[in-house]
Amino acid sequence: MGLHRSDLPVDVMSALSAGTVIPAHPLALDSGRKLDPRRQRALTRYYVDAGAGGLAVGVHTTQFEIREAGLYEPVLSLAMETARDWTERPLVMVAGLAGKTAQAVAEARLAASLGYHAGLLSLAAMKGLSADELIEHCRQVAQEIPLIGFYLQPAVGGLPLNADFWRRFSEIDNVVAIKVAPFNRYSTLEVLRGVVDAGAEDRVILYTGNDDHILLDLALPFAIRRGDDDVIMRFRGGLLGHWSVWTKSAVDLHARIRSAVASGVLDSDLLALDARVTDCNSAFFDVANNFKGCIAGCHEVLRRQGLLEGIWCLDPEETLGAGQDAEIDRVYRLHKDLSDDDFVAANLDRWLA
Numbered sequence: 001m002g003l004h005r006s007d008l009p010v011d012v013m014s015a016l017s018a019g020t021v022i023p024a025h026p027l028a029l030d031s032g033r034k035l036d037p038r039r040q041r042a043l044t045r046y047y048v049d050a051g052a053g054g055l056a057v058g059v060h061t062t063q064f065e066i067r068e069a070g071l072y073e074p075v076l077s078l079a080m081e082t083a084r085d086w087t088e089r090p091l092v093m094v095a096g097l098a099g100k101t102a103q104a105v106a107e108a109r110l111a112a113s114l115g116y117h118a119g120l121l122s123l124a125a126m127k128g129l130s131a132d133e134l135i136e137h138c139r140q141v142a143q144e145i146p147l148i149g150f151y152l153q154p155a156v157g158g159l160p161l162n163a164d165f166w167r168r169f170s171e172i173d174n175v176v177a178i179k180v181a182p183f184n185r186y187s188t189l190e191v192l193r194g195v196v197d198a199g200a201e202d203r204v205i206l207y208t209g210n211d212d213h214i215l216l217d218l219a220l221p222f223a224i225r226r227g228d229d230d231v232i233m234r235f236r237g238g239l240l241g242h243w244s245v246w247t248k249s250a251v252d253l254h255a256r257i258r259s260a261v262a263s264g265v266l267d268s269d270l271l272a273l274d275a276r277v278t279d280c281n282s283a284f285f286d287v288a289n290n291f292k293g294c295i296a297g298c299h300e301v302l303r304r305q306g307l308l309e310g311i312w313c314l315d316p317e318e319t320l321g322a323g324q325d326a327e328i329d330r331v332y333r334l335h336k337d338l339s340d341d342d343f344v345a346a347n348l349d350r351w352l353a
Contacts, residue, residue, distance in 0.1 A: 002144035003112040005176050011090040012117050016177065017205055019236025019258065020053025021251050022092060023243040024061035025079060026298055027071070029312040035071055037078060042307055042351040044082040047244075049347060050340065051251035053237070054092030055079055058107075059120055060156065061241040061295060064098055065314040073110060080114050094148060094239065098122045101137045108144035118176055119145045120239070124157040134159075135168045142174040148207070148239070149178035151191055155291050158182065166194025170204045179239045180217075181209025189222070196224040196231045208235045211242040211281045215274035218257045219266055234261070241294065242281050245301040248340035253277075276335055283331040289321030296320045300328055305344045307351070 005013070025047070028039035047055055057079040058072055066072050076095055083091055095111030097104045097119040108119045121141055126134055141147060149169050152158030158181075169175060180191045188210060195204050208217035218238065223230040243250045253273070260266050284301060286293035296319045299311035311319065332339070 002109060003117075003146065005146040005174055008117050008146065009090065012092055015053050015090060016092045016118075017236070019205070019207075019254075020092060021051070021237060021243055021247070021254050022054040022056050022094060022207070022239040023047050023052050023247050023250075024059045024239065024241040025055050025057045026244050026295070026302065026308075027062050027066060027075065027314070028308055029310075029314070031310060031312065033312050033314060033316070035074065036309065038352060039308055040075070040078055041082045042348075043302070044079050045086050045351040046307060046344065046347070047247055048083060048087050048089070048091070049351070050247040050343070052091075052243075052247060054094060055083060056094040056096065056120055056239050058111075059094075059096035060122070060152065061244055061298065062096060063295060063314050064096075064122070064124075067098065067103075069314055072107065076111060076114055076116070080116070084115075092117055094118050094120050095145075096120050096122065097141060099125050101140055104137070104141045105144055108141050112145045117146065118148050120148045120150050120179060122150050122152055123159050123161075124152060127159060131165055131168070134165065135172075138169055139172055142172050146174050146176045147172065148176060151178070151180050151182045151187065151209070153181055153183040155183070156294065160187070161190070163190040163193040163197065166191045167197040168194075170195045170198035170200040175200075175204055177205040177207055179207045179209040180235070181211070183210055183212050185213075188217075189224075192222055192224050192233050196226050196233065201231055201233060205237075206233060206235045207237050207239045209239055211240050211285060212278050212287075213274070214238060214240065214242065214281075215253070215257065215277050216271070218254065219261060219271065241298060242284060244298050245284060246280075246338060246340050248343045249338050276338065280331045280335050280338060283324065283327035286321040286324045286327075288323060288327065293319065293321035293324045297324055297328065300325065305341060306348050307344065
């Protein structure tokens, strides 16, 4: 057995359990589409100073192609080293895990050796396998590192996964959380049903990955029936590509939601922000073009702020969708108060040093 959830530092497990902001870390490239270490470090420093409670590295927003490019270990190592050098605050460090079983197990083993606390397991490479085969794959990876399940939306390569799958997944001892990101309310409820059916609601922590419904996922209780009783489930934090931009504002919003939930008073002004945050996401994630520019759109926001030099992705075909630049202009104009441009401008030189 590799790293078990019982081995995790108490302060890290406490932060994960309480719920926190975990940005999905982008990849900084230069004009030759090579890793730009200076700007990659700057991004990590930005997230730490913005108040993020963790980082997710090697995930979809980091580009799954880092593996073929030989960048998986360098990028994970750089994020870990930068975070440790920049702060003594405990951070929940999450490594993306992908590929067939042998690859995912090797990545999990590497991530644990680098000091990562959990692995976010993508099943996109497992298309066509039975539920039994998928669960066995998850069990083998869980032997190496605590797992965060990942319901990746089908539009960007995810598999449809029903409540029975999530029940069996939640029964795996070394599962600590699930990132629920199907961008679909019915499928979101399937995950919650699976966790409740497994009796794992006190052990498996829910993180929203529904970038189209962030605020309400975090604010609302979910009543899931078990027998004749309701089990009340809540999303405690978010692990989001959307939170790779305007992160300081995301941290402030998450704190505001948590305070409102604790007080039992969800005011209409707070709830009304859900539509505005989702409107911003529609531009950043290129919904008009079926998410074609979802990574490049986040890059564009970071480029406008000076954190990235350009929007380059490893795949030259991965760029802004038709009309996406104008959409980003639109949401910047309408929702500038949700940005953190001033915070970035005040600290950029320090992060790039």
